[in-house]
Amino acid sequence: MKTDYNKPLPYIHSETQAYWEGAKRHELLIRKCRSCDRYHFYPRDFCPSCFSLDVEWVKASGRGIIYSFTTCHRPAQHFENDAPYNIVLVELEEGVRMMSTIVNFPNDDLRIGMAVEVVFDDVTPEVTLPKFRPINK
């Protein structure tokens, strides 16, 4: 467990607690509307499509594709030692997009459309960040 982690951490509150608790168990949970069957991300207590309050947590397959990516040569604060590092938008199989990063893979080889799967990085005892890696085919 990394205890010297000094990067920004999420402020976890009632609306998103299940998501972050899922990540700690190494499960990627997303919200699905029971009224219109649509998924959404980031998680809300209601469906942003039909405004139903009848939304459930479901375990995502964890697989998706890279929708877009960028390699940051100029880093964000606290990421100076990582530059250049990548930021990706992953489109999950369920159809929603989330921001993440691809680990253990050369930035120069990243491609849009690449198949990826979730991995979990326990950055602190309290917080686990979902990250992704390419699926070897």
Next chain:
Amino acid sequence: MGTLTRKAAIVGVAESDLGYTPNKTFLQLIAQATDRALEDAGLTKKDVDGFFSAGWLTMESIMIAEYLGIQPSYSDSTLPGGSAFEFHIQHAVAAISSGICETALICYGETRLSDRKKGMAINFATGAPQEPEEQFEIPYGLWVPIPTYALAAQRHMYQYGTTSAQLAEIAVAARRWASLNPAATMRDPLTIDDVLASPMMSTPLRLRDCCLVNDGGGAVIVTTAERARNLRKKPVWILGCGESHTHRSITGMPDLTVTPAKTSGERAYHMAGLSPDDIDLLELYDSFTITVLLQLEDLGFCPKGEGGRYVEGQRLAPGGSRPTNTSGGGLSYLHTGMYGIFLLIEAARQLRGECGNRQVINAKTALCNGIGGNLSSSGTVILGVD
């Protein structure tokens, strides 16, 4: 045709001192620009009863109104990012045509360059912890805005084969316009190879794909059609306006290749009863080269996906068939953080024929489009002269 077309006109425009103004606060710049715009119109501060501004400090527009000594009957501090002042134009026309106010002042100023050098810059890198981006984006090393626009550029390249050299055409065209503008910050020659050799910021965007950071302010005066006919300069009619926002975070953008300019543009064309073929010059928000390319497509100047080919051969530059960003734009003239007010100022001057070496001959209609946030918001304003 919509009911707000030609109900009001821009009658005064001005910038403050620009570039690097370490001995002036943003408030001083706003007062200076306001004084100059009122002088341009032949009006006085007593005539102003509608007040429009946008800024990042707490209750900033109210602070500015106090500083200027204005107690308006209509007040608007809509802040959708750098497109704020295009939004303000539509709101001003609505307020004026409904009789809530007669003469509107739209004003703005920032001193980002000086603030940065003094170590007193507003930190835009960290928002409030409650914001969704703080929870779901910032932990991955995102900062705004360069990487967010880079994500859009990368997606456009993937879907449509757009190249870095095509994006560089936009930066080069802006520089060629800036070389004709004595007020521009960057006037030295720039080539496509120079752009491609500039430092990588966030792939695929390089330093010269990105706008400048300067100090500056601007002001625009809008009044009724009746009053506009009897003032110092010829009226610049507000023919059409439209506004739209679709998301704030880049993750929330429905399609990374389509901006809300598509919707705001359709609304403005509808109000004006005009189409892209009727537009003589373009002032498009150029926070980044990709921003211009996306707007050209979304506003109907070329089909979606054709933007890269469209800008080749310096079509946007002086002498090109689609004069765009005739001041030199945010890429080479000036960018203070929220560039939208300068789009309106340059368009009004072009339509009045006041632009000297960079004057677009016989320009009768101009389209200004502001983009704010992470390609989040868009405000379109179509202007014309008799």
